[in-house]
Amino acid sequence: MAERERQHVRVAVIGAGFGGLGAAVRLRREGITDFVVLERADALGGTWRDNSYPGCACDVPSHLYSFSFAPNSAWPRAFSGQPHIRAYMEHVADVFGLRPHLRFGAEVQGLRWDAGELHWEVRTGSGEYTADVVVSAAGPLSDPSIPDVPGLAEFPGAVFHSSRWDHGCDLRGKRVAVVGTGASAIQIVPAIQPEAGRLTLFQRTPPWVLPRADREISAAEQWLHAKVPATRVLRRGVLWGIRELQVGFFTKWPDRLRFLEGLAAAHMRKAIADPALRARLLPDYRIGCKRILLSNDYYPALAKPNVDLVASGLAEVRGSTLVAADGTEAEADVIVFGTGFHVTDMPIGQVITGVDGITLAESWKDGMAALRGTSAAGFPNLLTVIGPNTALGNSSMILIIESQLNYLADYMRQLDTLGGKAALDARPSAVRAWNRKVQQRMRGTVWNTGCKSWYLDAAGRNTTVWPGTTAEFRRATRQVDIAEYQVLRKPRVRARTVAVEAAP
Numbered sequence: 001m002a003e004r005e006r007q008h009v010r011v012a013v014i015g016a017g018f019g020g021l022g023a024a025v026r027l028r029r030e031g032i033t034d035f036v037v038l039e040r041a042d043a044l045g046g047t048w049r050d051n052s053y054p055g056c057a058c059d060v061p062s063h064l065y066s067f068s069f070a071p072n073s074a075w076p077r078a079f080s081g082q083p084h085i086r087a088y089m090e091h092v093a094d095v096f097g098l099r100p101h102l103r104f105g106a107e108v109q110g111l112r113w114d115a116g117e118l119h120w121e122v123r124t125g126s127g128e129y130t131a132d133v134v135v136s137a138a139g140p141l142s143d144p145s146i147p148d149v150p151g152l153a154e155f156p157g158a159v160f161h162s163s164r165w166d167h168g169c170d171l172r173g174k175r176v177a178v179v180g181t182g183a184s185a186i187q188i189v190p191a192i193q194p195e196a197g198r199l200t201l202f203q204r205t206p207p208w209v210l211p212r213a214d215r216e217i218s219a220a221e222q223w224l225h226a227k228v229p230a231t232r233v234l235r236r237g238v239l240w241g242i243r244e245l246q247v248g249f250f251t252k253w254p255d256r257l258r259f260l261e262g263l264a265a266a267h268m269r270k271a272i273a274d275p276a277l278r279a280r281l282l283p284d285y286r287i288g289c290k291r292i293l294l295s296n297d298y299y300p301a302l303a304k305p306n307v308d309l310v311a312s313g314l315a316e317v318r319g320s321t322l323v324a325a326d327g328t329e330a331e332a333d334v335i336v337f338g339t340g341f342h343v344t345d346m347p348i349g350q351v352i353t354g355v356d357g358i359t360l361a362e363s364w365k366d367g368m369a370a371l372r373g374t375s376a377a378g379f380p381n382l383l384t385v386i387g388p389n390t391a392l393g394n395s396s397m398i399l400i401i402e403s404q405l406n407y408l409a410d411y412m413r414q415l416d417t418l419g420g421k422a423a424l425d426a427r428p429s430a431v432r433a434w435n436r437k438v439q440q441r442m443r444g445t446v447w448n449t450g451c452k453s454w455y456l457d458a459a460g461r462n463t464t465v466w467p468g469t470t471a472e473f474r475r476a477t478r479q480v481d482i483a484e485y486q487v488l489r490k491p492r493v494r495a496r497t498v499a500v501e502a503a504p
Contacts, residue, residue, distance in 0.1 A: 005128070011035035012122050012131035014108050014348065017046015019137030019385035019401050021089060022067060025096045026405040030412060037098070038124055040107030044093055047141045048085045051184065053165040055191030056082035059183060059212075059294045063232065064239040064396040067092065071232055073225035079214045079294075112353045113380060118423045118490050120381065132423075133415070135408060137385040138348040140464070141341045151317035157333045162188060163341070169334060173197040177322055177332040179314050181207050182454075183293055185338030189307075190297035198306055200322070200330040204313035205452070206280065208264045208287040212294040240470070243395040247469045250288050250393060254446035261287045271299035280311040285451035291393060343464055344368060344457035354379040355425065368463040369435040371484055372477050374407055375426035380488055381415075383408055389438045390473070391455070391464045393447070399470040407477040414480050423488040430484035441467040
């Protein structure tokens with residue numbers, strides 16, 4: 001498409017989840033209004049739009065799982081459910097005037113760097129753009145991962161992933177199989193157990209589950225937080241501080257987490273009387289190696305007479321018969337996959353092509369790596385929100401997002417100070433140095449104690465989690481160190497001198 005037929009914007013933001021909305025707000029607060037937010041769906045919300053399964057809720061306290069610049073005094077519960085979080089995000093879009101910037105049905109199908117023009121060519125399902133800067137906020141929990149199970153295509157009943165819940169599927173009296181025991185599954189199982197005729201849970205690895213300290217937030221508390229903002233700030237600060245203090249146990253002293261294992265085991269014994277079932281539900285790895293889950297009703301649901309636990313992964317489907325890896329068979333009318341997402345192999349990387357003509361996915365084939373979790377070498381003026389080694393195992397991702405937004409703001413300032421048309425490309429040496437530092441810190445952490453988790457890539461490296469406190473990450477992303485980047489300028493066009501002979 002000709003240049004004149006493309007819309008040029010200063011910044012193109014990919015995704016309208018927490019990361020994309022936060023980037024949009026920060027750009028506006030920096031005085032930048034020439035931007036678009038490209039969202040493939042028909043509504044904002046990201047993972048909180050996609051995940052609408054029964055029982056869906058956050059496992060981070062409400063007052064911490066929200067933007068510091070957009071506090072909400074009216075959270076109804078200590079841990080909010082999906083509808084309230086989704087409503088909060090819609091509210092943010094309205095309050096900060098983001099609606100005019102949103103482009104729905106605009107899935108990014110191609111993103112290519114133009115070295116001559118120093119901008120990105122952006123091809124979407126609803127039009128084309130060029131952009132000086134691209135902020136990828138597609139998020140690691142956006143593309144569901146469904147295992148390639150032999151015979152699954154011939155299953156006669158309904159099959160869907162937890163993040164693509166089929167609300168038209170009536171589970172009443174049905175034989176329902178839930179595959180996976182992660183954060184989504186432990187919410188789904190208690191929610192659908194009362195209506196399912198038979199529920200079979202395929203558990204490849206048991207999770208550690210702690211009590212969920214959830215409660216209703218009283219009207220008096222909400223009033224106090226609204227009228228005396230300092231109380232709301234204090235509440236958020238306490239929640240944050242507790243989690244910051246916990247980080248040392250995950251990163252330096254994983255053996256001291258044994259006391260948590262005792263609490264989790266006691267939590268299970270309280271609800272599960274059957275010793276054989278207890279044995280199948282007790283993990284054999286250090287707590288925290290996988291994400292710690294919170295639930296008060298997961299274990300009670302498993303103890304119900306209409307629930308069967310298969311302590312093995314799903315290996316094959318034969319008609320309506322599901323066969324586990326250990327040979328156990330179960331009949332099902334519906335299969336629900338709670339099997340996570342493409343985290344270390346994000347599909348968005350396959351459509352982003354950088355300076356060398358290779359895709360981001362190809363660049364990351366040996367493991368994801370980005371300077372300060374944001375800039376990948378060979379991809380100028382591309383900033384990733386929730387990039388490599390930025391996820392948290394015990395706190396709110398909003399804290400990490402806001403730190404990366406600080407980095408984005410200073411990145412834009414740095415471009416302005418350079419003058420003229422310019423771009424910044426992370427130096428490979430700087431990316432290697434940052435990644436080496438992160439991986440060195442990862443060595444003694446709980447995530448390297450031997451379990452298999454979605455934090456690890458195919459080679460067993462943890463390219464997902466940040467091995468430190470959120471305060472440390474905020475300091476590391478407070479400003480851009482221009483020395484860590486190559487400054488790119490548009491190539492000069494040399495005028496040709498043509499000799500013209502005089503007429504005789």
